[in-house]
Amino acid sequence: MPSLTRRPLLSVVRAASSLTQRGPRPRRSEACGEAGRLRLIESDFISGTRTLLLPLPLPLLEEMLGMPGWWWSLLVDEFCGVRIKKLSVSLCLQTETFSAAIDAMWWDTSNVITNIPECLALFFIIFWLGIRAVHLIAIIYAKYRLHRRIENCPEIPLPGISILKPLTGCDPNLYSNLETFFVMNYPTYELLFCIEDELDDAVAIVRQLIEKYKHVNAQLFIGGEQVGINPKINNMQTGYSAAKYELIMISDAGIRMKEDTLRDMVYHLTEKTGIVHQMPFTCDREGFAATYEKIFFGTVMARMYLVADLLRINCHTGMSTLMRKKLLDEVGGLRTFGVYLAEDFFIAKSITDRNWRIRISSQPALQNSGFCEVTAFQARLARWIKLRLAMVPLTTVIEPLSECVLLGAATSWATYYLLRWDPLVFFMGHLLMWFLWDFILLSIIQHGTLPFSKFEFVLGWLFREFTGLPLFLHAVKDPQIQWRSRSYRLRWGGVAEDFTKKV
Numbered sequence: 001m002p003s004l005t006r007r008p009l010l011s012v013v014r015a016a017s018s019l020t021q022r023g024p025r026p027r028r029s030e031a032c033g034e035a036g037r038l039r040l041i042e043s044d045f046i047s048g049t050r051t052l053l054l055p056l057p058l059p060l061l062e063e064m065l066g067m068p069g070w071w072w073s074l075l076v077d078e079f080c081g082v083r084i085k086k087l088s089v090s091l092c093l094q095t096e097t098f099s100a101a102i103d104a105m106w107w108d109t110s111n112v113i114t115n116i117p118e119c120l121a122l123f124f125i126i127f128w129l130g131i132r133a134v135h136l137i138a139i140i141y142a143k144y145r146l147h148r149r150i151e152n153c154p155e156i157p158l159p160g161i162s163i164l165k166p167l168t169g170c171d172p173n174l175y176s177n178l179e180t181f182f183v184m185n186y187p188t189y190e191l192l193f194c195i196e197d198e199l200d201d202a203v204a205i206v207r208q209l210i211e212k213y214k215h216v217n218a219q220l221f222i223g224g225e226q227v228g229i230n231p232k233i234n235n236m237q238t239g240y241s242a243a244k245y246e247l248i249m250i251s252d253a254g255i256r257m258k259e260d261t262l263r264d265m266v267y268h269l270t271e272k273t274g275i276v277h278q279m280p281f282t283c284d285r286e287g288f289a290a291t292y293e294k295i296f297f298g299t300v301m302a303r304m305y306l307v308a309d310l311l312r313i314n315c316h317t318g319m320s321t322l323m324r325k326k327l328l329d330e331v332g333g334l335r336t337f338g339v340y341l342a343e344d345f346f347i348a349k350s351i352t353d354r355n356w357r358i359r360i361s362s363q364p365a366l367q368n369s370g371f372c373e374v375t376a377f378q379a380r381l382a383r384w385i386k387l388r389l390a391m392v393p394l395t396t397v398i399e400p401l402s403e404c405v406l407l408g409a410a411t412s413w414a415t416y417y418l419l420r421w422d423p424l425v426f427f428m429g430h431l432l433m434w435f436l437w438d439f440i441l442l443s444i445i446q447h448g449t450l451p452f453s454k455f456e457f458v459l460g461w462l463f464r465e466f467t468g469l470p471l472f473l474h475a476v477k478d479p480q481i482q483w484r485s486r487s488y489r490l491r492w493g494g495v496a497e498d499f500t501k502k503v
């Protein structure tokens, strides 16, 4: 015990700061120097705790540690089991097993604490460089891959396509969105509209369109078939059973097609390709919510999506996707995927597992729902986040860390810690660079004039970036997945359970 009061805690401090000072790590004997002797100021023999004082001004201590004092306290507590009660003008230690703790602190801090901030800082810088590379690659790949003019399709005659349109409810744009499917420039296709409830307003709209375009091969299926938990699959099942062509397209209710979209998708369905899907994007619509949606799909989502496609990572989104029917039939048809909510992910997995490729088409998907509200869109994003977390748990770390604000803050600290760069200057430069690259990426994907001003872009972008992390945390907090009127929970492996009746 007596030696405790003489053992300078500065050695610990020095050890922790050895990284920033760039000198050799002090040896135990050298560390017992003159300055900063510990003084026992309180001793409780009953509880066995000791309180010691290290007379050292906080700014000096932080300078030596190379990090804020509270952060260091947490690390010491975590790795040495020593609780630092107060770290203000002086450093006070309180611990039940003080002697062991000081030793542990000396030996552990020299090996662990000195390395942890360094490793963390290095990790942030490398991750930042990785994400910058992802961003840059996404821009180059978007330029090279999207909006290519197709000269002529390879397979002549063009294969027939059965297009499944699962519909639920009626939104103000439903009629005009569906109409685009009746006027496509493609020789052989059938439209299979699927509606679960016969009282759904969408029934009348589909009937109207079928009546108007009598020459187009279109049918309406009402009632669906209960083959699993996924309501979209249940709804499409009857249409799927009736599908007669070798290619199946699944196209969500809010999708709008251009005249040549089908040709573009078929063009990308090369010999080894099992699925061609459209990268989610949006039509031009008015209002802040529409701006926010476009910015989301054209920046943060596009970045991930494009790089995933390039690296052949499964990023299949089922809103607009064309696939070989035989590949579904080989594994029991669409119904096989009815147990999952993220049916798109599992369909693609099943197909790539059999050595087929999946690719994006050159035209992004034009989502054009008539309901456009910030809260509804955020609820949708939260649902997707929960699905991604369940499918690929690594996203729990990667997604929040690749958020511009969090990554910027972490890397500002890291560059300050290792290189003594001004954190504020770094953060602002990071923000500006990210913003400009996002604008370039969005403009490439839009392939024309953006429907909002630069000022509106700034507002929408800042809103997206500063709400991204809170939205992620909010989604992670609640495991319940709300989709339309039903609630679900995901079991291990992605199998869904219907919680609608249980809530």
Ligand SMILES: CCCCCCCC/C=C\CCCCCCCC(=O)N[C@@H](CO[C@@H]1OC[C@@H](O)[C@H](O)[C@H]1O)[C@H](O)/C=C/CCCCCCCCCCCCC
Residues within 6 Å of the ligand: 127, 130, 131, 134, 232, 252, 303, 304, 305, 307, 308, 313, 314, 315, 316, 317, 318, 319, 341, 342, 343, 344, 345, 384, 385, 387, 388, 391, 392, 395, 398, 399, 402
């Ligand atoms: C240094 C870092 C290097 C990183 C390299 C980048 C790699 C990027 C990797 C993957 C990107 C994938 C993007 C996937 C977009 C997923 C969109 C989505 O969430 N879709 C879900 C919902 O879709 C609807 O679901 C209901 C269905 O009926 C509808 O039809 C669908 O539209 C979909 O279900 C989810 C599937 C799971 C996808 C898993 C993707 C893995 C994500 C990894 C993220 C890594 C982030 C990296 C950031 C740069």
Ligand SMILES: O=c1ccn([C@@H]2O[C@H](COP(=O)(O)OP(=O)(O)O)[C@@H](O)[C@H]2O)c(=O)[nH]1
Residues within 6 Å of the ligand: 165, 166, 167, 168, 196, 231, 232, 233, 235, 251, 252, 253, 254, 319, 380, 483, 484
């Ligand atoms: O109970 C449902 C929920 C959705 N859908 C269909 O599934 C597709 C995707 O639904 P939504 O837009 O809600 O999903 P998101 O794109 O938001 O994941 C749409 O065509 C819906 O009509 C369905 O048929 N039954």
